[in-house]
Amino acid sequence: MYKVIYDTDPGVDDAMALLFLHRHPEIDLIGITTVFGNASVDTTTRNALFLKREWDIEAPVAKGANVTIDPLRKEGAWPTFVHGENGLGDIEVPETVDLPLDPRPAHRFIIETVKANPGEVTLVAVGRMTNLARALREAPEIAGLVKDVVIMGGNFYVPGNVSPVAEANIHGDPEAADIVMTAPWKVVVVGLDVTAITTMSRGYLADVAARGDRAVKLLNDLSQDYIDFYKHAVDDGMMVHDSCACVYVVAPQLFTTVRGSVRVVCGGIADGQTIVKPDGRRFPPGDWDGLPSQVVCTGIESEKVIDLIRDTLLGI
Ligand code: BDR
Ligand code: CA
Numbered sequence: 001m002y003k004v005i006y007d008t009d010p011g012v013d014d015a016m017a018l019l020f021l022h023r024h025p026e027i028d029l030i031g032i033t034t035v036f037g038n039a040s041v042d043t044t045t046r047n048a049l050f051l052k053r054e055w056d057i058e059a060p061v062a063k064g065a066n067v068t069i070d071p072l073r074k075e076g077a078w079p080t081f082v083h084g085e086n087g088l089g090d091i092e093v094p095e096t097v098d099l100p101l102d103p104r105p106a107h108r109f110i111i112e113t114v115k116a117n118p119g120e121v122t123l124v125a126v127g128r129m130t131n132l133a134r135a136l137r138e139a140p141e142i143a144g145l146v147k148d149v150v151i152m153g154g155n156f157y158v159p160g161n162v163s164p165v166a167e168a169n170i171h172g173d174p175e176a177a178d179i180v181m182t183a184p185w186k187v188v189v190v191g192l193d194v195t196a197i198t199t200m201s202r203g204y205l206a207d208v209a210a211r212g213d214r215a216v217k218l219l220n221d222l223s224q225d226y227i228d229f230y231k232h233a234v235d236d237g238m239m240v241h242d243s244c245a246c247v248y249v250v251a252p253q254l255f256t257t258v259r260g261s262v263r264v265v266c267g268g269i270a271d272g273q274t275i276v277k278p279d280g281r282r283f284p285p286g287d288w289d290g291l292p293s294q295v296v297c298t299g300i301e302s303e304k305v306i307d308l309i310r311d312t313l314l315g316i
Contacts, residue, residue, distance in 0.1 A: 009127030064106025154274030171272030256299030
């Protein structure tokens with residue numbers, strides 16, 4: 001069993017990934033931590049509680065960061081044109097959900113849960129990296145206690161999605177992402193190189209919903225506006241970014257990777273760009289030296305990934 005803490009900003013594709021984690025038989029979802037990104041942390045936390053209630057998820061929800069690790073960074077507007085005003089495709093969601101939150105802030109929940117399960121926890125982070133960076137700053141020793149970290153974020157050999165060179169989760173808090181990439185733990189980076197070519201069509205999702213229970217029908221409903229948004233890039237379908245990171249946990253053989261140290265550009269016109277120095281390539285001394293070698297996904301068997309998501313949602 002993989003013990004997973006899911007750090008998330010739900011978020012439409014976050015919701016699909018949550019249902020995947022909840023339903024995959026080899027995954028023990030032991031916590032959900034929320035972060036700002038697709039909406040404010042108040043909204044993403046309410047959405048996490050809403051999905052927990054609707055989908056009968058046992059894992060506790062701990063509320064996380066609402067500002068970048070560097071508090072002086074200027075915040076942009078929420079991407080309501082992607083995930084809706086309410087972060088869940090503007091389906092009907094109650095103002096508040098009457099379920100208790102874990103009393104700890106997300107980063108402390110992460111620290112304490114990792115310490116209670118040394119060597120066993122996989123952190124799957126699919127929003128800004130702020131909670132993980134906070135956890136590392138407060139308790140750097142957790143780097144040696146986490147099993148591995150799988151993130152959705154970044155882009156290496158393809159363009160970004162919020163600037164020509166940057167992806168949203170990294171661009172939203174580049175300093176935090178650089179802390180996470182350079183810490184002495186194993187990070188697997190599942191970025192746009194693989195997620196932007198892994199799409200689920202409207203018809204495919206509708207078919208899954210027709211065969212599935214009310215949880216899958218809810219997922220189908222909340223995905224409709226997101227699919228509309230992707231008209232510019234996908235033929236009547238959506239990129240399933242965050243689910244790709246979850247699939248990596250249970251099926252890494254569906255990905256091809258390169259290894260190397262990863263840095264994040266902080267500031268300037270390339271703010272949020274992720275850059276890997278592939279192991280074995282020789283350069284003059286530089287800012288990538290002496291850092292841990294991370295795993296960067298460069299290829300994916302998209303059809304198999306999409307089918308695995310379908311089968312998991314349907315409990316096949
Ligand atoms: C990432 O940004 C968010 O909009 C999605 O939920 C995903 O985590 C894709 O760039
Ligand atoms: Ca996300």
